[in-house]
Amino acid sequence: MPDHAHDPLIQFRKVNKTYDGKTFVVRDLSLDIYKGEFLALLGPSGSGKSTTLGMLAGFEHPSSGSITLGGKSLQDTPTHKRKFGMVFQNYSLFPHMTVMENIIFPLRMQGMSRKDAYKLGQTALEMVDLRDPEMGKRKPDQLSGGQQQRIALARALVFEPVVILFDEPLGALDKRLREQMQLELRQIHKRLGVTMIFVTHDQSEALTMADRVAVFNEGRIQQIASPMQLYDEPETAFVASFVGENNKIRGKVIHAQADACNVELVDGSRGEGISPNRLAPDTNVLVVVRPERVVVAPADGYGNRHPARVNEVIELGDQTRLRLDVAGNDEFLVKIPRTRGAPEFQIGQSLVIGWRSQDCRVLRA
């Protein structure tokens, strides 16, 4: 678990990265990373998450701003002296070395004798669940993708680094293997208490594994929060649409008090919700609500009530999905748990739907 009581282990302060002086790959990035936490850097490609990791590893250098590790600037520390472990997307095992030589590579670079290194290498192999005694003698090209990635992981943790960096490490694996590796990585993180920084574009992967998730878009961090907070309390329209499914309706703030606010939707109807950024009246906004937080025929006490028309009904085993026409949005999605004997929905049917104001986010459009 992250140790927020102490000073951050790694600090990015106002870091900018640009290659041509005009477009910024990373913009005004400030980020605290705590010892022992599992932090995911989540974002679409080109959002700056990999560049951020690259700057931490020392492959790239900030155009301005500072990165510190344990309070000391990394500015003049070359990559090989930063002492990070790292796992890459394409495994990047050394093809001319055996599995064991790959794993003990970091130990040899530290000047450890081969004999001592082999012992630690064997332990690392067991840690990543590769117990075949012949495994160490094989060459990487004789192994499956999943095995190669386990070996890459063993190489990254064999020298007990304080921080392990992951650059989309599971992207090349198939879905089943990916999910299994996600759980194993989580377990290894718990067991070793090592700080893990994990770049991914897969939001479910980030939510499954991380203690905290930093969502990147266009070179900026949109929000840093725990997975559940990110899901329940998105602070920008980008986070709301990138993490999980969300319904969005255009509108305008008409009244605001602290973070509660009233909005007028495009069709002139009214509603209320939470405005985390405390937007002023007249701001153009998106009113955002999760499909599973919407109810049909709401009881009293729901701050939002709207007439709706059914466009499509999809029955799944555990839920019914309705696609509705609500306040000018004809892609409005509702998920209702399926119960036996419940009334069936018809296409074209008129409904009244509603959601609570605390489930409704009002975000800058």
Add this chain to the structure above:
Amino acid sequence: MGLTKRNPSFPKLALGVFSTMTLAFLILPIIVIIPLSFNSAPYFTYPMPGFSWRWYAEIFGDSSASVMWQRGILNSFIVGISSTFVATTLGTLAALGLSQSTWRYRNLVYAVLVSPLVVPAIVSGLGLFYVFAKLKLVGTFWSLILAHAALGAPFVVITVSATLKGFNQTLLRAAEVHGASPARAFYEVTLPLILPGVVSGAIFAFVWSWDEIVVTLFLATPPQHTVPIRMWSGVRESFNPTITAVATLLIAMAIILMLVVDQLNQRNARFNSASR
């Protein structure tokens, strides 16, 4: 039915005959030399009267002609090994630099580096003669070594560049992040992986140096004469079958070296497919 099945083997047969003839055309001139080197009579004719090692003895004996051949072989080794060493070192560094460069004129530099392959040898020879004469190097081993290095380097540049095309640059990041300095990463990762290309290039450069005659004629005086020049003068002066024995030795050496190159290429192909 009969029409479609009539001659299924005819194109195959034609291809076989044509290929065999082409190969024969390429290889026969080389093959005929070999038996002649074991001829007991001093003629370049078939049928041979008997088998003999005498022309090999002529090379390795202690007559004045033998000493000339031995001197030539020694010179060829001096020039071949030294120039190959220089060409391999510089060619490898050039290929590495070019592969990492994003400079807009890098292709131009590449073209200049490999240009000796297309510039006629007589032009190179004349140019080098002119430059080395100014430097007072004509008639020294230095001029031969430098000239052969410059003209052999393109082979190294080409083979190493080809190996680097399949080289996964992330491997260097993996090495550096796990504690290898850039120099250490080069020795631990880059060099072993590009070694097949380096050695192939070195072998090509070496074999080329052994074969070179035009540039060498411009630059060498008799004390530096290499094997091809001895053979050339040998053919002009007298019809001595010793030359067939020398040729056979050269062929044997070339075949062995090419087999090594072939092995290296297979090794390289395996690593490249594995590192992607």
